[in-house]
Every structure is written in structure tokens, then in C-alpha cells.
Amino acid sequence: MKFAWKNLNYFINLKCLKLEETIKYLTLAGFEIDNIEKNTIIEDQVITLSNTTNRKEINSIFNLANEISIIFNLKLKIKTILSSKDKINLKQKKYKKIKYIKFNIITNIENKSSPEWLKNYLFGCNKKVQFLLKDIEEYIKVKWGQKVLFFDLTKIKLNTVNYKLIKSHRTFSENEMIDYNKERLFSITKYDILVNKKYVYDKNTSNIMLCYFVCNDDHNIVESISMFNNIHYEIIKTISRLGKGIIQKSQYNINKFSEKRKKITIHKNYIKQILGPLNKSSRKLLSNQQIKISLNQMKFESIYSKNRKLFLIKVPHYRNHDLVRDIDIVEEIARIHGFSYFLDQLPEYKKRGKVSIKTSYVKKIRRTLQMIGFNEIMSCSLVNTNNKKNTIKLYNPIAEDQKYLKNNLLKSIIQNHLTNIKQDFTKTEIFEIGRIFNIDNDERYIENNHLGGLVNNNKFIQKDWSGKIEELNWFHAKNILEYFFKILNAHIKWHTSLNVNNKVDKEIQSTEKYYDKYNKVYICNNLSTEMIGLFGEINYEFFKTSTKKRTFIFEINIDKLIKTIYLKKHLKYIIKPYSVYPGVTRDISIEVKKNTPIEKIKKLIINKNSKINFVESIKLISEYYQQQNNKRFLCFRITYRSISKTLNTEDLKSIDKNIKYLFRKE
Template sequence: MKFSWTMLNYFINLESITFEKFIDKLTLAGFEVEKIEENTKIADKIIHLSITANRKEIFCVINLAKEIASIFNLSLKINLKQIQLLPNNTTYNFINKSQQILYIRINTISNLSYQKSPQWLQNNLIGSNIKPLFLLHDIQQYIEIKWGHKILIFDLDKLNTKCINFNLLKIDKNITLQKQETIIYNNQELFYLDTINPSNNTTQFSNKTKNIILCCFINNINNLLNSSETFNHAYNETIRLIITHCGGIISKSYQNSRIITGNNKKLKIEKNEIKYILGPIFNQQNKFLSNKNIFKALNQLKLKPYYSYNHKIFEITIPKYREHDLKRSIDIIEEIGRIYGFKYFLNKLPKYNRKGKISIKSFYIKKIRYTLLNLGFDEAINSSLTQKEIYQNNQIKIHNPIAEEQSSLRTNIAKNLIENYKLQIKQKNSRTEIFEIGNIFYKDKQNPYNEQIHLGGIINNLQFLKKDWYSKSNKLEWFHAKGILEFILDTLQTNIQYSKTLTEIDNTKIENIQSYLDPNEKIFIYNKKNNQLIGILGKVNNKYIDYIDQYKKTTYLFEINIKSLIDSIYFNKQISHIIKPYSLYPSVIRDISININKNDNITQIINLLLQKNKNLIEYIEIINEYYNKVTKIKSICLRIIYRSSNRTLDNKDLININNNIKQLLYK
């Protein structure tokens, strides 16, 4: 939208503000300046503004001037007052039966003598991309640009039926109405307003019109755009321009109005809410916006603020022309920041020292996921909807399913993981390590609906282990799969035990998973504390992967109940570590070989050696073992690391230690 710099200065004194500062502050206030046009022909600057959808009231110069006055805290050169609406019982020569019209004013002007439009008037129209035609047209367009009011002009000589039709769409182009208003004029100077069907009898005027009717009104629609404050200014200036440049005789004004019911909308905003959203002020030692500055900004916005010191709440009154965009407290806070200047607020997110609470279940689910991802597993996410299984009696059916394949809720994670695994085989992946954490559903005699969170995993790797760099890679085997699962459970500090047998009660909990596993290669996981079943580990049944021979004996699957797993975790609050200073002196390594009987306990021997030479022996480990089947004597090689905490050991010390060890072993 285009606005004239000269016309803006008619309403507000901008001489003390440089044009660059004006543009910068207007942009920071939310009005983007698209272009500045220097028109040398009319000696004016044309400002092209991008008006957002929520500021539709900025459609004329006077409304932009009021906004600039709020931004720069300046006063207007003119005094704006609301029209005093007259009581309904006042008798006038004008009868108003319309429900749309709030205020209307009509004048007749006769014996017009036309002149050419003055140059200043033509320049204002040219600056707004409006082509000047003749005086009455130019005045009508000028008033609409300047004041935002459409002054309707009709040719009296062409009113054969003394009937004037005008469409309310001319007042506000954004509002669509399906009816027109009609004015009936007769010799008794009686005006009658009513709603009739649209017609094409609207009279026009030209540069030869001698007798005219001026009409302007406020309705329920354009009243929202603050038109009542500028109505008299626009109407009076129209008459003044016509009389000045056209002459003529003007009649008395005919007007009518009805009382508007309803007060202006009010909002309450807490002081702490304003400070919390806007944040601290930059370079002010993190101080927040003061009550004085908030009050000043609200006054600049013409919101009539009132502050309650007891409740620390601002109460504001929203003018009619801003009710369409100032509806919530956040809208008012944004206006305060816009007027004060967003650049003065610290643009950093607040730091929170307090952390939110997380449930134990959520914590361990995250820890399980993190552990598996670190081991190289890939996480799968599958739907809980599946097809009906014939052999499963505890499935929960879905009423009115979309498809037969999604007619029931799944009772295990295993089936989806096997389907994911088959897809990996089709894509010729030699390594498959997938896990899923998801919900399973089942019904039993006690409850028709049960929901649990399960952890499921499937492992297959044809190149899992290499003994030497020159050897071929070996495939994953049973103990490898069990070791991976044990590492996960040890990381979580679970207290579990394994069992090959399953009780009849536990069988009902895990029967939907066992069918996917080989009956001869599976193991059950129990809570060591209360013997509660946690999960199962086993080799995938060959019937699910029978079409590829190399995968038959290398695919393992496990499924664990998350709640039961968390119950098996033990919390060790005491630390058993011994802290002592590290020796700065070098160590000495010696290897010794001892013969022991088959039933001798090597752990007791090591503890005996450490106990007698505690200050000089740092560590003992077994590095080799040999068993003679003929003599039935076991030979063990021990590596002993000697180190002193206060000196360097010499040969004499080592000889004494070795003699001491010989005596201990001899005994």
C-alpha cells in the first residue's frame, strides 16, 4: 500500500525525525517498507508499505498517522472526537429503518460551477496511482485516501424516481454483503432508508453535474476501523473543497443515528506474565521492564491502562478499531514489546536449573535403547495392528477394521521382528541386529484387556567373529547371542538367572512367543529374587526361514517384559572399591610354574600368596595351564607383578619373595 510523506506531515509533525530514522523504526514496529519512491514531478516521497492481515485498519493516511504517533510518542495536529450518537426518539426529517446503519449524514448542493482540479489535489492522486479525471471525482478519491471514508455523490437531476441505491461493498471491500441500502428523496425533503434488492439504477455524476446529493454513513462494519473519530473531518472537508472550487448553494444537513449497545472489550494481564514473555532488558543488569515503561507503552497505544498494585495486574480497554487483532494477553504483550523496541530485550533463551522428573520406566527404556544402539543394533518401529492368528486365543479383535491384515492387536514383538529379518535377507544383508520396544496386547480370565511394554531383538551375523587376521570370519552362535543378552542385562544391573524349564503358570504369559522359537534351543530368564518370569531367548524356528539354508542355525531371538525387567534391577548404594595411591616406582614381572592336584583350588592359592606378600605383590594372573592325563597332575603358570609403593625393588627383594612363596607352596 502506498502512502504520501507530504500527506502524513499534514496529520503529524515529522520534521524533527529524519527520514532514515523514520523508516528504520517503522520497520522494527512491524511495518515492512518494500520501496521508497522519489517522485520529482510532484515533489513527494511515496512509501510502499506491506500491511499484514491483522492490521487491516491501516488502509488510509489518518490511520497510519495514528499508528506513527503511537510508535514515536507524538501528538496529532488534529483533535479526533467520537460522534455523539443521537437518541432514537429524536425527530428528524430522516427516517432510518436499517439495522446496518449506525450514523448517516446527507446534504444537497446546487448550482455548481466547475473548475479544473488544483495541482496539489492532482499530485496527491498521482502519488497513489489514481488518474485525475474531474473535480468531483478527484475530491471523492482524495477524501477516501486521506480519511478512509467513501463520500457518495449522486446527480439530483437524474433521480427520476427520487431513489438512490448504494452498495455497502464500497465502504469495506473486505466484507461481502448480499444487499444494498436505498435512500428515497422527495419534494418534502424526507429521506427514507430501507433494505431492498440490488438494482442497477445507481445514478452517476460527471463534470457537468449541477445539483448533487452528498451522503456518508457509518455502519456496523466500518465502525470497527475507527471511522467515527474521523467522520466529521472527512465530511466537512469534502463540503469545504466542493464549495471552494465549485461554488454552489449547500442545504442543511439531514442526519440520523441509533445508540450502539455494548462497551469496549477489556483485558487483564499479569505483570509477571509480561516480564516472563518479554524477558530482561539488554545492558540493564538483567532488569525487567518497569511498571512505568509498561504504563507508558500502553498509553501510547491508547489502551487506557489501569494498574492494580494489590493484585499486580494491568487492566486495559481495547478500542473498537483494534478489537479484530487484540484479543489475547499475548497480543497486548507483543504490542508493548513493539512500542518499547524488541531490540532492547535480551535475545537469549532462559536457563532452567530445575530438571523435569522422569519415571523409572521411561528412564530404563531410554537406557535400554541407548545400550542396544551402542552395541550396533538398529531400532525398528512396527504397527501394533496385525491379522488374526488361528492358534492364539487371547488376541484382542478390532471392531470394523480397515483391512483383514489389521483386524487384531499383536500379542508379541517376535512376529514383526521376523518379518523385518526376512526383508533384510531379501536385501542380501549378511548382518541383522534389530530391536524394538513396543506395546503388546492380550486378554485373560481376569482382565479382557491387558497392555504391556516388551523389548524384542533378533540377531544374525555370518561374519561375527575372527580368531586371527588370516582366518575366515565365523558366524554367530548360541553362546555369542547369549553373551550379548547378558551384557545388556549386566549393564542394567539386573539380578537374573536362567532356566530350561517353564512352569504352567508362566506358560500362559509366553505361549504367544514360544511358537516362533526352536523347542530344543531356548532358555527362560527369571528374576533371581522372586522367580518371576522376565523373558525368553532362543533360536528362530526353521519353518520361518526354511527357504535359506545358511541362515537356519544362526538366527536368535529374544523378548523381554520391560516391567518385569525393571523389577529385577538391584540398586547398590554402597561402593566396594578400595581407593589407594598409585605407586610411582617401576614394576617387575616374573612367571612361575606350580604343580597342583586336580582337586586343589587355585583361587585359594592366589589369595594365600597375596595375603603373605601384600605390600610387594601387586597382581597375580593365570597365563597357561597343562594337565597330564597319565600322572593326573595339573601344571599352572602364574604371572606375578611385583611393585613397591616407596622404593624400587632389587634382586635381593625378589629372591626373598620367591623363597617365601616356595615355603608357602611347600606347606
């Protein structure tokens, strides 16, 4: 929207405003000022303003002036024009969409070029100048935001109009249609006003039927009959002064519609809590009186209830489309009072969000698999499948190959692996955590978190430097999964087959076709024996692949896996002080009986009553059996360390003496 600065002077006294200040406050109010340029032809500043989607009603000079008057708390310069007594009030007609409507017959119009002031007005608003009637139509639209219609009387083929033949009715595709003698004049749709091209005027038109009306919609700022008369008076005045036409009596109709003003109730504490303190020093909040003044300035009807501490607010009908929630009203109060007056500092909230146990375990599962050496992949939840049983079909798929929701993870993981084979990858160690969707027997939708994975490595292990590099086998792959469960502290059990006591997971069981029927095991809960997953070698025939590399896959229900994890809260840890003095390591050989247990010897040495002090650790490093003499010898490595001093030679001799005495006694 473009407009010249001086055009606002018709509605507002510009002596009270400065251009720079007005632009600043319009920007703070949410309007985007794209450009300001000096136009030498009209000798004025032309402002380019971008209209936001939530303020569609700001589409004319009057509507913009009304908004500026609210921001700066100024009065509009509009005189109230009363209807003249010679105008006839028709019998009430029931219009579906029209609130006020007037008709005039104007003849002998000098439809020539427009005067300079009108051309400059339209030029300042970036409108094309044509001929008088067209320019007047654009002038009213730019200035007031109202649509005025002119119909060529010669094309209607009538010198006088019988207003009783003007009727309104509703059609299927249009909100309302106005016709004359069963011929459509114009129709009002949801987005526009469509005029019958048969009666469109041109530069040669001198006799017209004028129709000016106001619709009962949410974007029209004209509410009262006095405002309607103001605009109609200017239309008639402009045509008579510039076109010198003869104007006949006006025929008008007024419809009464029920009030459409939206009501919003807001607690005063909510307003004050959102906006916060006014400044740093006083930390005072907005008072009830200040809130009331801001609401009145915006022309909102408001009532404050002291008992309930509530503001009951009636929103003007032309703001119904953008003032919907409580927060919208709070934003308007802040905008009118001035954003700069509020403390621009976010409050400190002590309450923090809490991560759920399930989310924590999923993060741990992801980190553990990445630590082991797996790479995470992500695939689309929308797939195409030939097996339509227990799958959920979308009503509006975005593509033909994305009609269904994924009911397992393994298919996409295996497809990823087959792509890697084509690229000659030597190993594939991948996993995916995602949601799967199914329909149960009662036709209820089921959504679960699953973990799927695939392991394939042609060069997995080399036993010695000269040995051959071996590929991954069954025991290696199963051990990787066992190590994963050990880190999670998951208590699971492997079953080669399921029995009556095992509760079957139908979603996991439906993936059995992907496994080799002779090389698969079920993963079950150790306590409840419930099936939580499946592990095994891939079914190469099902996927029609000729690869000889052994590949292992697994899919696990995460929710059921979490139930198998038990924290080690029962452990009792022994805390001992740490010695800062050096330790001494001695290797001793002891002759014992043939059947004497090693643990018994260790206990004898560590026992407090044995008078062998300073023992920190004891470890068996060698065992020798002499067959000739039928003797058995054990070699222990004992570490001695004192908590209070450095051990000397005398201490070590005393320890050795006690050990000899102990074993002679035994």
C-alpha cells in the first residue's frame, strides 16, 4: 500500500505529528515500512507500507488514519452528515450480506479528464489515472476503503429506474446476488464483488445508476449509519462538483444484523504477569486504570469486575479476525501503552522440564550402540507394501510409493544393506530407532517404539598376525548383542522356540519371514518370559540376493526392553582410605597338600587374626605339581602397603616370619 503523507491531513491534524515519529510508532505497532521517498511532482513524501496478514482491514487512508489516531490518542476530523429529508426510505428488504445500501440516478455527467488534485492524489497512492468516473471510483476505494459501483443506464436501456424491481437472493457459489428485473447487476462472493459486464461503464458514459453499500463482514471498519452517510455524501459531492451531473433522490435500505462483537474475558494478573514491570527502579506493574485507558483508546468496550478481578472486553467487529485469544489482547495493550516502557528482561523460571525415564533409556540405547560401533540410520515412516494385512493406509498419500505407515523397521534396514552391497561396502553395522504402526484384531491403531539393527562384516577378526582374516559368524554377532544387553543391565533370556508360557509379540513375530528359519532365536524377558525381540541370520532367499556374506539382523520392542532393565541399587560398596605411600610386591612359593583349595590359602593370608599385616592384594601366578615326590607348590604374588608409613626391611622380615609360622601350623 502506497500513500502520500499529506493525504492523512483530511482525517488527522498533521501539525500534531512528525513523519519520523509516526513511522517509528507504526513499525513498533507491527506495520512494515518498506520505503519512504520524496515525490517532486506532488511535492510530498510517499510511504510504502506492507500490510500484514493479521491486519487486513488497513487497506485505505481512512483505516490507516484511524489506527494512527488510536496509537497517538488523537481525534479524527470527521463531521457527521445526516440524511437529507428528501431521500426516500424504501420498504425494508432482507439482504443476506448487505448492512446499508443506497441507489442514485445521475444524468448528464461530463465524464472527461480528472482535475490535477485528483490525479495527484491517485498518483501518490500509485494508482493509474484514466477518466473521471473511473478515477472517482479509485479515489473512494483508496481514501475510504469502500467499493462504489456505477452502472451505465443506456446499457440497461432505461431512462428511469423502478427500485421495486431491485431484488436480492442467494446462490450456491455466491453469498448474495443483486439483480434488476431478473437481470444480475452484481454479486458478492467471499473474496470479491463481481459486476455484470453487460452494464459496465466506460469513458463515454454520461448517465449512471450509482450503488454504494456496506457489507456486514469482519474487515469493514464502517459501523454506523452516520459514517456510511459521510462516505455517500462525498461520492455525490465529488461527482456533482467535477462531473456537473443532475442527481436524483437517493433510495436506501438499512438492515439490522445481530451484533458480532467478540467477547474476551481476561484476569488482571494474567495481563500483569505477561507484561512484567514497567521499569528497573520501581518494578511497578501496570495498574488497572492504565489497562482501562489503553482498552478505551483502542475503542474496546471493557468492564472490570472487582470481585472476580476480571476484564470483560468487547472487540470491534473489524478486529474479530485477529483478536482471538487472551494473549492477543495483552499484546494490543502493550502496543498502545508502548513497548519501550516495559522492562525488556525475561523472568527467571526455577521450574525446569523433566526428561522422562523412557527418553533417558532411548538415549542410553542410542549411545551404547554407537559406542559398540554401530551407525544410526533414519528412514521414512511412509512406505509402499504388498502385504496389506494389519497395515494402516493413508487417506491422502503424498505419493504412490508412500501410501502406508511402516509396520516394522527391518525391511528398510535390509534395503539399506542391499544398497551397500551394490556399492561394494565391506561391512555394514547399522541400527534404527523409530515408531511402527499396526492394527490389532479389534481394529485399533497401535503405535510402538522399536529398535532394529543389522550386522555384516567380511573382515571381522584375525586371530594372529599370520592368520587369515575371518568374517563375522553367529557367535560373534550374538555376543555383540549380549554385550549390548550387559551394558544396559537388561535381564533377558534366549529361546530357540516359543511355548505356551511365552507371551508372543505379534509385531515382532510378523518379521519372521526376514529370518532364516534354522538360524534364529527369540529374545524374552527373564522374569515374565514375554517375547521382546528376535535375532537371527537373514533369509537370503526372501530378498533374492546371491551374496555369500553372513548377515545378522534383530528387531526389539523398546518399551518391553526397558521393563527388563533393573538398576543395581542393592549393591553395598566398601569405601577405604587410599594410601599415599609406595607398595612392595613379593612372590612367595608355598608347599601345600594335593587337595587344598586356593581360596582357602588366600583367606588364611588375608585373615586379620593371622598377624600378617599390610596385605593389599594377593594373586596366584603359578602352580607346580611334582609327581616324583607327590608334592604341590603354589606361587603367589602379594602386594604390601601401609596406610600410615613406608614399609622398611624390618617390616617385611616380620611379615615373612608370620607367613612361615602360619603355614607350619596348618
